[in-house]
Amino acid sequence: MLTLKHLRVIEALNETGSLTRAATRLHLTQSALSHQLVALEGHYGVVLFERSRPLRATPAGMRLLHLAQEVLPKMEAARRDLARLAEDNQPGRLRIAVECHTCYDWLMPGMDAYRAHWPEVEMDLVGGFHTDPLALLAEDRADLVIVSEMARHKGVSFSPLFRYEMLALMATGHPLAAKAYLTAKDFAQDPLITYPAPDRLLDVVRRVLKPAGVNPERRLAELTIAIVQLVASRKGLAALPAWAVQPFLERGYVVARPIGKKGLWSGLYTAARDSDAERTFHRDFVDTLREQAFMTLPGIEPLEGLPHAR
Amino acid sequence: MLTLKHLRVIEALNETGSLTRAATRLHLTQSALSHQLVALEGHYGVVLFERSRPLRATPAGMRLLHLAQEVLPKMEAARRDLARLAEDNQPGRLRIAVECHTCYDWLMPGMDAYRAHWPEVEMDLVGGFHTDPLALLAEDRADLVIVSEMARHKGVSFSPLFRYEMLALMATGHPLAAKAYLTAKDFAQDPLITYPAPDRLLDVVRRVLKPAGVNPERRLAELTIAIVQLVASRKGLAALPAWAVQPFLERGYVVARPIGKKGLWSGLYTAARDSDAERTFHRDFVDTLREQAFMTLPGIEPLEGLPHAR
DNA sequence: AGCATGTATTAGTTTAATTCATACAAATCA
DNA sequence: TGATTTGTATGAATTAAACTAATACATGCT
Numbered sequence: 308m309l310t311l312k313h314l315r316v317i318e319a320l321n322e323t324g325s326l327t328r329a330a331t332r333l334h335l336t337q338s339a340l341s342h343q344l345v346a347l348e349g350h351y352g353v354v355l356f357e358r359s360r361p362l363r364a365t366p367a368g369m370r371l372l373h374l375a376q377e378v379l380p381k382m383e384a385a386r387r388d389l390a391r392l393a394e395d396n397q398p399g400r401l402r403i404a405v406e407c408h409t410c411y412d413w414l415m416p417g418m419d420a421y422r423a424h425w426p427e428v429e430m431d432l433v434g435g436f437h438t439d440p441l442a443l444l445a446e447d448r449a450d451l452v453i454v455s456e457m458a459r460h461k462g463v464s465f466s467p468l469f470r471y472e473m474l475a476l477m478a479t480g481h482p483l484a485a486k487a488y489l490t491a492k493d494f495a496q497d498p499l500i501t502y503p504a505p506d507r508l509l510d511v512v513r514r515v516l517k518p519a520g521v522n523p524e525r526r527l528a529e530l531t532i533a534i535v536q537l538v539a540s541r542k543g544l545a546a547l548p549a550w551a552v553q554p555f556l557e558r559g560y561v562v563a564r565p566i567g568k569k570g571l572w573s574g575l576y577t578a579a580r581d582s583d584a585e586r587t588f589h590r591d592f593v594d595t596l597r598e599q600a601f602m603t604l605p606g607i608e609p610l611e612g613l614p615h616a617r
Numbered sequence: 618m619l620t621l622k623h624l625r626v627i628e629a630l631n632e633t634g635s636l637t638r639a640a641t642r643l644h645l646t647q648s649a650l651s652h653q654l655v656a657l658e659g660h661y662g663v664v665l666f667e668r669s670r671p672l673r674a675t676p677a678g679m680r681l682l683h684l685a686q687e688v689l690p691k692m693e694a695a696r697r698d699l700a701r702l703a704e705d706n707q708p709g710r711l712r713i714a715v716e717c718h719t720c721y722d723w724l725m726p727g728m729d730a731y732r733a734h735w736p737e738v739e740m741d742l743v744g745g746f747h748t749d750p751l752a753l754l755a756e757d758r759a760d761l762v763i764v765s766e767m768a769r770h771k772g773v774s775f776s777p778l779f780r781y782e783m784l785a786l787m788a789t790g791h792p793l794a795a796k797a798y799l800t801a802k803d804f805a806q807d808p809l810i811t812y813p814a815p816d817r818l819l820d821v822v823r824r825v826l827k828p829a830g831v832n833p834e835r836r837l838a839e840l841t842i843a844i845v846q847l848v849a850s851r852k853g854l855a856a857l858p859a860w861a862v863q864p865f866l867e868r869g870y871v872v873a874r875p876i877g878k879k880g881l882w883s884g885l886y887t888a889a890r891d892s893d894a895e896r897t898f899h900r901d902f903v904d905t906l907r908e909q910a911f912m913t914l915p916g917i918e919p920l921e922g923l924p925h926a927r
Numbered sequence: 928a929g930c931a932t933g934t935a936t937t938a939g940t941t942t943a944a945t946t947c948a949t950a951c952a953a954a955t956c957a
Numbered sequence: 958t959g960a961t962t963t964g965t966a967t968g969a970a971t972t973a974a975a976c977t978a979a980t981a982c983a984t985g986c987t
Contacts, residue, residue: 338967388680651934
């Protein structure tokens with residue numbers, strides 16, 4: 308009794324504040340976690356979490372949380388060392404291609420966190436836009452690319468990172484702010500402010516406006532802050548990931564609305580050559596990115612896809 | 618993959634040097650351990666132990682051994698803290714009654730080790746010999762007694778500690794040293810040197826000599842070293858636990874032979890009132906004693922008896 | 928060589944973990 | 958306030974993992 312699994316559950320419970328959310332994060336059902344928690348509490352005769360909303364750790368829960376925080380990193384470190392020993396210390400390389408502007412928000416901290424554990428892995432960024440990012444893998448010009456769909460492709464493995472909502476941005480007091488959510492037609496009048504990227508990378512255009520035949524005037528800006536500024540100055544509408552605009556919404560600079568009744572959700576995935584994707588330093592990089600994203604980005608959701616084994 | 622169970626296995630393998638011995642210590646079969654080790658090695662693609670005799674840890678094995686040594690104690694500490702929280706810090710008490718002289722050899726270090734983890738538990742030794750040691754429990758004059766058999770007794774729980782061999786001791790060059798093992802009759806000629814304890818506590822007398830109707834002249838000595846000295850001085854024979862005479866044998870002071878063809882094996886058990894036996898500080902004491910014994914006493918064996926749950 | 932000791936492997940059994948389908952409780956909405 | 962949403966608990970059924978038994982195989986010993 309009292310296994311590492313329990314410690315991971317307790318960590319997840321503490322961070323998510325709910326059995327349901329912890330369960331999805333751990334790729335289990337709520338029922339499984341409930342059973343586990345009840346069993347553990349019963350075994351030691353202590354309550355670990357007060358069943359409030361959000362769940363709050365009791366002193367006993369805190370004790371185990373502390374244990375988790377000192378033990379789990381040690382386990383991970385050993386796992387990495389084993390991988391190094393197994394692969395005989397042959398160094399790895401990660402040339403990363405990213406096409407989404409906002410990705411840098413979480414990619415940079417992710418790379419920093421990763422470097423702490425895998426200092427010997429040489430990391431590099433492959434810049435610019437490419438007609439076929441997956442070709443970079445085949446041509447051996449990149450080892451990992453971040454893409455927005457899992458297009459089945461021979462010799463290439465995909466791993467889901469997370470999914471997020473794209474929000475329509477408008478100035479405070481804009482007439483459209485009266486609506487609960489925007490539809491394609493609502494974009495027809497105002498200019499659309501976007502990053503300078505091809506349409507296939509702009510989800511609103513590709514998945515909402517183009518199918519509906521709506522083609523608004525365009526205006527480009529390099530930086531997120533610039534786009535927000537233009538929107539606030541009533542120069543047009545924009546569509547950005549929820550996590551990227553969160554701070555501006557909180558300060559009331561602009562207003563955001565979902566796109567479509569259920570919102571416009573996009574996913575992000577990594578792609579790598581099969582041979583690379585199975586190596587530990589590589590998998591660990593993807594895991595670190597995912598973890599970093601969930602730690603720092605508000606409102607993102609897990610994305611089903613691959614088995615989640617260790 | 619890579620669980621605490623694995624770490625415990627690796628620790629046991631390192632300490633026992635064999636799958637078979639590690640298995641009995643962990644109350645598993647050799648097969649189970651072989652499966653585990655093979656699976657673990659396969660999973661990480663490393664060899665953890667060279668299959669030599671004794672088993673020797675590879676660098677990867679050493680890495681996990683190191684992990685085990687930093688992680689397992691933390692787990693134990695947390696478990697104890699949970700027990701303290703669960704029982705609301707009500708302090709425990711351990712009045713210990715021991716009737717076997719040689720027991721002090723491992724009891725003292727055991728108590729020291731225990732005190733480090735449970736400083737709040739008040740420990741005391743109940744001295745002297747008692748006609749019925751289990752009565753001490755009923756009369757609430759002791760909380761734990763160390764006995765040599767699991768006599769079913771209402772309200773009392775027993776836990777096995779270990780089993781050990783009693784060896785017959787004789788002077789170097791003694792005619793009986795020519796025999797591979799001694800029988801009851803061999804004790805008839807020489808005086809028998811024992812501790813000053815009742816016959817029921819002297820296993821040779823109770824289980825070998827008395828049943829055979831052999832009743833040799835007696836001579837008493839308080840200390841093990843004194844008994845050995847008398848034997849070496851050709852004043853008679855003695856029967857002592859193998860672990861207690863090991864150092865004297867190594868230096869050639871005396872000679873030892875098994876008693877009976879299969880040897881005379883005795884067991885030691887703890888007994889406690891049921892209500893105490895289930896409390897964590899109590900169980901931990903017994904576990905500590907057992908662990909301490911296996912760490913310091915040569916030639917002792919695990920003793921089957923109770924389920925071995927945590 | 929023949930025995931003793933220890934490890935590996937296969938198949939079968941047992942035990943534990945997880946899900947499914949609901950019931951139940953608490954907060955939120957209209 | 959009743960209806961609805963959101964989240965947790967529970968029992969039974971399912972699935973997966975761990976363990977044992979039996980036995981083959983390897984190695985050292987006298």
